[in-house]
Amino acid sequence: MSTTLETTTPPAAPAPEKATRLSQPLRLALYALVALAVLSLIRVLTDANDLTSAGTVSAALTLAVPIGLAGLGGLWSERAGVVNIGLEGMMILGTFGAGWIGWQHGPWAGLLTAVIFGLVGGLVHAVATVTFGVDHVVSGVAINILGLGVTQYLAGELLADSPGGGETQSPPISALPRPSVPGLDGLLEPLEKHHWFLISDIAGILRGLLTNVSILTVVAVLLVIASYVILWQTPFGLRLRSVGEDPHAAESLGVKVRLYKYIAVAVSGGLAGLAGGFLAIVASGIYREGQTGGRGYIGLAAMIFGNWRPGGLMMGAGLFGYTDAMQLRNAVAVHALLLVVFALLLVVTALNLYRRKWITAAVGLVFAVLSLVWYLNSDELPGPITTMTPYVTTLLVLALSAQRLRMPKADGLVYRPEGK
Amino acid sequence: MNADTVRRVGLSLAAPALAIILSLAITSAVLAAAGNDPFETFKQMIEYAKEPRTTAMIINGSVTYYFAALAVAFGFRMNLFNIGVDGQYRLAAMLAAAVGGAVSLPPILHVGLILLVAVLVGGLWAAVAGLLKVYRGVSEVISTIMLNSITTALIAFLLTTDKLAVQAEGSNNIGTKAIPASGQVPGIGLVPDSPLKVYGLIVLAVIVGFLYWFVIEHSRFGFDLRAAGRNEEAAVASGVNVKRMILISMAVSGGIAGLVGMPQLLGSSYTYSLDFPAGIGFTGIAIALLGRNTALGVAIGALLFGFLDNSSQILDLEGVPKEIVMITQGVIVLSVVIAYELVRRYRIVAQQREVGRRLSEPPAPAAGNDKTPQGAQA
Numbered sequence: 157m158s159t160t161l162e163t164t165t166p167p168a169a170p171a172p173e174k175a176t177r178l179s180q181p182l183r184l185a186l187y188a189l190v191a192l193a194v195l196s197l198i199r200v201l202t203d204a205n206d207l208t209s210a211g212t213v214s215a216a217l218t219l220a221v222p223i224g225l226a227g228l229g230g231l232w233s234e235r236a237g238v239v240n241i242g243l244e245g246m247m248i249l250g251t252f253g254a255g256w257i258g259w260q261h262g263p264w265a266g267l268l269t270a271v272i273f274g275l276v277g278g279l280v281h282a283v284a285t286v287t288f289g290v291d292h293v294v295s296g297v298a299i300n301i302l303g304l305g306v307t308q309y310l311a312g313e314l315l316a317d318s319p320g321g322g323e324t325q326s327p328p329i330s331a332l333p334r335p336s337v338p339g340l341d342g343l344l345e346p347l348e349k350h351h352w353f354l355i356s357d358i359a360g361i362l363r364g365l366l367t368n369v370s371i372l373t374v375v376a377v378l379l380v381i382a383s384y385v386i387l388w389q390t391p392f393g394l395r396l397r398s399v400g401e402d403p404h405a406a407e408s409l410g411v412k413v414r415l416y417k418y419i420a421v422a423v424s425g426g427l428a429g430l431a432g433g434f435l436a437i438v439a440s441g442i443y444r445e446g447q448t449g450g451r452g453y454i455g456l457a458a459m460i461f462g463n464w465r466p467g468g469l470m471m472g473a474g475l476f477g478y479t480d481a482m483q484l485r486n487a488v489a490v491h492a493l494l495l496v497v498f499a500l501l502l503v504v505t506a507l508n509l510y511r512r513k514w515i516t517a518a519v520g521l522v523f524a525v526l527s528l529v530w531y532l533n534s535d536e537l538p539g540p541i542t543t544m545t546p547y548v549t550t551l552l553v554l555a556l557s558a559q560r561l562r563m564p565k566a567d568g569l570v571y572r573p574e575g576k
Numbered sequence: 577m578n579a580d581t582v583r584r585v586g587l588s589l590a591a592p593a594l595a596i597i598l599s600l601a602i603t604s605a606v607l608a609a610a611g612n613d614p615f616e617t618f619k620q621m622i623e624y625a626k627e628p629r630t631t632a633m634i635i636n637g638s639v640t641y642y643f644a645a646l647a648v649a650f651g652f653r654m655n656l657f658n659i660g661v662d663g664q665y666r667l668a669a670m671l672a673a674a675v676g677g678a679v680s681l682p683p684i685l686h687v688g689l690i691l692l693v694a695v696l697v698g699g700l701w702a703a704v705a706g707l708l709k710v711y712r713g714v715s716e717v718i719s720t721i722m723l724n725s726i727t728t729a730l731i732a733f734l735l736t737t738d739k740l741a742v743q744a745e746g747s748n749n750i751g752t753k754a755i756p757a758s759g760q761v762p763g764i765g766l767v768p769d770s771p772l773k774v775y776g777l778i779v780l781a782v783i784v785g786f787l788y789w790f791v792i793e794h795s796r797f798g799f800d801l802r803a804a805g806r807n808e809e810a811a812v813a814s815g816v817n818v819k820r821m822i823l824i825s826m827a828v829s830g831g832i833a834g835l836v837g838m839p840q841l842l843g844s845s846y847t848y849s850l851d852f853p854a855g856i857g858f859t860g861i862a863i864a865l866l867g868r869n870t871a872l873g874v875a876i877g878a879l880l881f882g883f884l885d886n887s888s889q890i891l892d893l894e895g896v897p898k899e900i901v902m903i904t905q906g907v908i909v910l911s912v913v914i915a916y917e918l919v920r921r922y923r924i925v926a927q928q929r930e931v932g933r934r935l936s937e938p939p940a941p942a943a944g945n946d947k948t949p950q951g952a953q954a
Contacts, residue, residue: 305902312897540733
């Protein structure tokens with residue numbers, strides 16, 4: 157691995173530290189390829205073909221999108237310096253909006269309502285944090301309580317008498333289209349069925365990503381790209397991010413700090429509402445109480461995991477969706493995942509040894525050995541343990557990466573204009 | 577000076593009062609919009625709360641909330657946001673119930689052991705988040721949220737009939753083995769004419785509340801804690817070991833959280849089963865905010881939430897969705913923090929005016945009063 161790194165970075169000095177300074181996209185692609193090879197190797201060794209099957213990938217995508225959208229909401233608001241722990245509440249508002257309007261006027265109207273409901277939640281957060289200077293986390297918690305209370309109250313008033321619905325759920329909502337890239341399925345399916353090393357895995361993943369994908373998933377991916385372009389490539393985005401880094405400097409340059417914060421938090425709420433709409437319309441086809449199940453918080457974790465950047469955030473959401481899909485689909489595959497964890501931890505440990513971080517390396521090694529021992533001494537993980545997988549994975553990943561993360565400088569700080 | 581004290585007390589009461597009025601107004605508006613008479617609704621809730629049985633239930637609910645809110649408040653004092661109280665108390669209650677059901681000891685020792693297990697489990701579980709924060713820089717907000725979900729899975733894993741649980745007779749509910757009489761805490765007949773007694777652990781709640789007040793306000797540790805919570809850098813400069821403070825406060829917060837399930841476990845259910853109440857940790861956050869993290873304020877907040885929860889049970893019979901109470905609770909939290917901010921701004925303006933007034937006066941009479949602005953700000 158190190159030889160590849162040195163040969164592909166011409167300006168890099170021979171010093172070992174410099175060797176890791178590969179251009180970012182290239183480095184990520186390399187990581188992805190290595191991860192895929194490891195995954196494929198373990199699949200071949202353990203016969204857990206669900207590790208990379210199209211079905212798993214497709215399920216992972218469905219589970220990742222709401223987390224990704226919520227995380228994107230978090231990104232917008234935190235880039236403008238407002239911590240949004242109220243994402244969960246805004247998402248709940250979104251699920252209800254989608255369910256209430258969706259069953260009567262179709263999925264698109266439902267989605268629009270979801271976005272508007274989330275946006276209203278975002279505006280409440282903005283009024284509290286930006287205008288009144290309330291602590292961001294406190295306001296977020298209040299919005300989470302409010303979101304749950306308001307939807308339960310409204311569901312009792314508005315859905316109780318609906319046909320097939322009730323106080324805790326809406327009638328079914330009609331589905332959105334699920335297009336495929338034409339001709340791809342017939343080409344990839346036989347390849348996947350052969351279970352060849354790497355080739356079948358790539359075929360399975362492509363098939364999961366490109367066939368029978370909800371139109372809203374496509375929209376979500378476009379929104380991530382659009383957010384990147386808007387926030388990093390336009391003057392508007394530069395101003396918005398400057399508000400999150402140093403509001404007083406931004407103000408002195410003529411940026412309307414409060415306006416930008418309002419816009420960012422409103423967009424954040426709208427995205428969280430859309431995430432809720434996805435859960436109601438695409439993932440389950442119905443509004444149900446308690447449907448979000450903490451995904452707003454996990455979206456926030458995915459964003460932190462992704463270092464407050466859209467690409468990283470997508471990876472975080474993907475990782476979470478993948479482990480979640482695995483635990484839902486196949487206990488054998490989760491068991492094989494223990495071996496994946498072992499391999500990953502071994503790589504991390506090696507890296508830490510190389511960087512002479514002895515304690516971190518030792519901790520990593522202990523966990524690696526533990527997961528190997530566990531793998532060898534069991535045939536299958538008990539059900540409840542597999543449901544932990546996504547959370548444990550998130551914690552592990554955060555614990556191993558957290559110190560290199562950097563959040564916007566004025567994130568979470570209450571902004572008070574000069575003289576107030 | 578005296579007039580100043582009166583004004584200061586008035587101002588600090590103004591914020592919660594403003595918040596409660598505001599949330600009543602918003603709740604009324606929502607009720608009216610749905611075609612219900614707000615005054616009639618509130619009247620019914622108060623009437624229902626006056627029934628002795630309901631009063632006892634309100635007190636019992638408040639005792640549980642009190643522990644949860646104190647746990648959150650302790651973290652807040654150190655600027656730590658322990659969202660994990662929910663997971664900490666559930667894991668603590670389950671393991672304490674399992675231990676309590678498995679041993680037989682003399683009465684006081686038995687209860688003591690159960691409480692000790694609960695405090696230790698809660699504290700250790702919270703310490704995981706503390707360790708992650710101190711050594712790996714993981715925000716406690718995220719890690720405690722993850723730990724909550726992990727707790728849910730862990731309890732589902734341990735609470736099966738081949739591990740810690742037994743089948744309850746005559747139902748399909750499973751729970752830990754019932755705690756024998758020696759480990760139970762008898763209720764107190766605090767409310768006259770009520771068939772329901774108040775949890776005996778209300779005494780423990782008062783003790784813990786007192787200790788909380790004493791440790792935070794009157795001990796060296798409390799001083800360091802508040803200093804580190806307000807300004808970490810200044811605390812470091814004056815020799816406070818912030819890492820250790822974070823770990824200790826997280827563990828203490830979790831230890832108090834471990835007590836949340838105890839009043840119910842030792843006072844009425846005697847077993848941890850699948851229907852043991854969940855989500856109290858989140859209510860604790862709201863109450864801690866409402867009570868401004870002080871022992872007395874939190875007690876009042878816990879009573880208010882206990883009242884809202886229990887008196888709302890009558891509403892369903894009257895055709896009003898009882899979820900309206902949750903809206904009230906959410907609005908209370910939001911309006912109380914907004915109200916505090918408004919009062920803070922008013923204070924600053926008032927102080928500026930005061931300073932302006934004194935500067936324009938001849939300097940002589942100001943000599944004895946130069947400390948007042950600082951005192952008013954604290």
